[in-house]
Amino acid sequence: MARHLVRLGSLGYLALILVAPVGLVFWRAFEHGWHPFWAAISNPDAVHALVLTLEVAAVAVPLNTLFGILCALAIVRHRVPGMGLVNALVDLPLALSPVVVGLALYLLYARDGWFGGHVRVLFAYPGILLATLFVSLPFVVREVVPVLREIGTEQEEAAATLGSSAFATFRRITLPSIRYAVAYGVVLTTARSLGEFGAVSIVSGGIAGRTQTLTQYVQASYENFDQTAAYSASVLLALLAIATVLAMTLLRPRGDRST
Amino acid sequence: MAIEARNVTKRFGDFLALDDVSIDVESGSLTALLGPSGSGKSTLLRVIAGLEVPDAGDVFISGKEATALAPQKRGVGFVFQHYAPFKHMTVRDNVAFGLTIRRRPKQQVRARVDELLELVQLAGLGRRYPAQLSGGQRQRMALARALAPEPEVLLLDEPFGALDARVRKELREWLLRLHDETHVTTIFVTHDQEEALELADSIVVMNNGRVEQTAPPRELYDEPANAFVMSFVGPVNRIGDAWVRPHDVELRHESNGSTQEAWVERVVRLGFETRVDLVRDDGTRLHAQLSRDEADLLELEPGDIIFVRTRNARTFS
Numbered sequence: 293m294a295r296h297l298v299r300l301g302s303l304g305y306l307a308l309i310l311v312a313p314v315g316l317v318f319w320r321a322f323e324h325g326w327h328p329f330w331a332a333i334s335n336p337d338a339v340h341a342l343v344l345t346l347e348v349a350a351v352a353v354p355l356n357t358l359f360g361i362l363c364a365l366a367i368v369r370h371r372v373p374g375m376g377l378v379n380a381l382v383d384l385p386l387a388l389s390p391v392v393v394g395l396a397l398y399l400l401y402a403r404d405g406w407f408g409g410h411v412r413v414l415f416a417y418p419g420i421l422l423a424t425l426f427v428s429l430p431f432v433v434r435e436v437v438p439v440l441r442e443i444g445t446e447q448e449e450a451a452a453t454l455g456s457s458a459f460a461t462f463r464r465i466t467l468p469s470i471r472y473a474v475a476y477g478v479v480l481t482t483a484r485s486l487g488e489f490g491a492v493s494i495v496s497g498g499i500a501g502r503t504q505t506l507t508q509y510v511q512a513s514y515e516n517f518d519q520t521a522a523y524s525a526s527v528l529l530a531l532l533a534i535a536t537v538l539a540m541t542l543l544r545p546r547g548d549r550s551t
Numbered sequence: 552m553a554i555e556a557r558n559v560t561k562r563f564g565d566f567l568a569l570d571d572v573s574i575d576v577e578s579g580s581l582t583a584l585l586g587p588s589g590s591g592k593s594t595l596l597r598v599i600a601g602l603e604v605p606d607a608g609d610v611f612i613s614g615k616e617a618t619a620l621a622p623q624k625r626g627v628g629f630v631f632q633h634y635a636p637f638k639h640m641t642v643r644d645n646v647a648f649g650l651t652i653r654r655r656p657k658q659q660v661r662a663r664v665d666e667l668l669e670l671v672q673l674a675g676l677g678r679r680y681p682a683q684l685s686g687g688q689r690q691r692m693a694l695a696r697a698l699a700p701e702p703e704v705l706l707l708d709e710p711f712g713a714l715d716a717r718v719r720k721e722l723r724e725w726l727l728r729l730h731d732e733t734h735v736t737t738i739f740v741t742h743d744q745e746e747a748l749e750l751a752d753s754i755v756v757m758n759n760g761r762v763e764q765t766a767p768p769r770e771l772y773d774e775p776a777n778a779f780v781m782s783f784v785g786p787v788n789r790i791g792d793a794w795v796r797p798h799d800v801e802l803r804h805e806s807n808g809s810t811q812e813a814w815v816e817r818v819v820r821l822g823f824e825t826r827v828d829l830v831r832d833d834g835t836r837l838h839a840q841l842s843r844d845e846a847d848l849l850e851l852e853p854g855d856i857i858f859v860r861t862r863n864a865r866t867f868s
Contacts, residue, residue, distance in 0.1 A: 367744075405723060446635035449602050450693075452622040454649035468639040477571040 321523035332524035341509035349485040352424045353493025368440040394494030415497035423491035428484040432477030439473040479540040553578040553736040559608030568594040570760040583747035586757035591742045628697030632709040636681035643677035663749035667695040687718040707739035793864040797840035801860045808856035
């Protein structure tokens with residue numbers, strides 16, 4: 293009986309908090325059939341926003357993955373003074389409101405800021421990329437660190453006594469052991485990159501057809517009372533999110549795998 | 552000498568793990584590093600393997616200075632206490648690792664792995680993953696993996712520590728046979744004196760980061776250098792300043808000039824051996840170890856009064 297209550301309670305909560313709003317978005321997008329939806333998302337500004345969002349994610353995700361693995365290795369494997377600080381700093385993007393991040397970048401790269409005037413960063417691709425990199429930085433590190441701790445150093449030491457160089461050991465022993473954690477981190481990084489709004493909206497300027505990402509396109513359409521466009525673009529975002537969650541579920545190790 | 556450690560010192564923070572340790576290991580021998588936990592025996596093994604860098608001292612492997620040499624270049628096979636299997640690789644790939652990393656021809660790798668799997672009695676299990684093996688099988692896989700690149704020296708860290716008693720006994724016998732066949736110089740770490748006495752040609756007893764004594768098993772048992780070694784390599788009674796082994800406590804029904812009266816507290820019959828706990832009239836507690844026949848002749852029961860005499864008592868300054 294208690295088990296049923298728990299199940300009912302958790303499902304009800306999920307339905308109320310998650311499924312209802314997302315379902316509503318889908319319903320509103322397809323309220324008048326397939327055609328208005330298609331018209332809304334094939335609009336050049338919408339297509340541009342989608343492409344820009346994917347372009348940003350395509351650079352931010354590999355960069356943060358590479359950094360994340362190196363950073364996790366440094367935190368766990370090398371007892372270097374200062375690593376404790378790095379470990380704490382990595383969490384900063386999780387704690388800091390994205391708006392603050394956007395503002396900081398704005399101040400740094402504005403014409404009269406510290407780095408202003410050298411390269412065009414604000415209201416352009418580099419600014420959007422920097423903001424996205426910042427907010428999606430912690431995920432790979434946070435996923436990989438506990439797994440690295442858990443597998444310990446014995447397998448790597450065993451490989452060394454068997455004649456394996458440091459790089460070969462990383463490629464053949466360490467990387468396969470952390471692959472699920474890395475994959476999971478990549479999925480989370482991707483989801484965060486695609487969905488980022490706060491930091492990006494400050495540095496990108498949100499110029500339609502030029503520096504507008506998909507999330508900003510949703511907001512702009514909504515503010516212009518173009519609800520069909522807003523809901524249709526939201527559906528696109530939701531589909532991307534569902535795809536990443538699906539990928540995450542498929543990548544999650546089965547019960548018989550230890551890492 | 553296959554392995555020499557000269558005045559090796561190693562600290563971990565405030566903890567002195569190795570304090571001016573020197574050992575010589577003869578080529579082809581089977582040597583035990585015996586000591587309680589925290590005595591530095593595993594650290595010494597890791598220093599020899601190159602997994603720890605000593606703060607002071609030198610290590611020589613086959614006569615060559617190896618102190619600063621990376622573990623990859625030492626020609627040492629190492630078996631970890633928990634075997635450190637590569638979990639994502641099959642048994643076959645685990646064993647082959649040391650060969651594929653050296654880019655040996657495939658044909659040669661296959662032949663060598665087959666030979667080793669046969670040797671460690673794992674032929675037919677090559678396609679399994681380590682998680683699908685029993686503890687003893689995992690242990691043998693780790694041995695085969697360490698032996699694959701034909702190391703000059705085999706180092707085993709508590710090789711039987713994590714196994715149950717029966718498997719442990721089987722593997723001990725098996726390791727002896729393996730050593731007789733391969734003659735690779737082997738050092739193993741253990742805290743089990745019986746294991747050391749049974750397997751090793753030479754035993755290094757360690758305590759608090761120092762070497763207490765190095766000797767063949769029999770000499771170690773009969774001529775312990777100090778009280779620590781005496782009490783670590785076998786059971787002992789302490790009578791004042793003297794140390795006596797339980798099998799050197801003689802029991803008889805009649806008194807003579809050299810006996811003392813004692814009260815039988817407990818009698819434990821363990822198959823062929825009988826253990827008797829005694830309290831002497833001066834209050835000293837004694838353990839005696841008798842063969843079953845001796846004990847049966849004395850017809851000992853708790854509460855009996857008996858006369859005891861000790862042989863081969865040792866004192867250490």
